[in-house]
Amino acid sequence: MPAGNATNGAKLFKTRCAQCHVVESGAPHKVGPNLNGLFGKKSGTAEGFSYSAAMQKKQVDWTEETMFTYLENPKKFVPGTKMVFAGFKKPQDRADVIAYLKEATA
16 A cells, blocks of 8 residues: 555545545534544444444454555445445555545544
């Protein structure tokens, strides 16, 4: 995985992710779950969010590596997920979003 640029990742998050996700602690879920505290958690466990059965069953441990794979093609990584986002095909874009998320969700 390439080194990520959090500043570029913030821009990508704002244009490609923020319509469905928030990162601020205590902010309400949107179409997708609040991502605060994401790294180190298992998938499908954000309290108060209605996950797909597929995401609950997958039980992914969210690390930089699993997020890198997931963000390339969410529907391939978790068949049956409700997430409609097609993914970030460029490895650098994925690394940048992860760098942003590591900062913004800690």
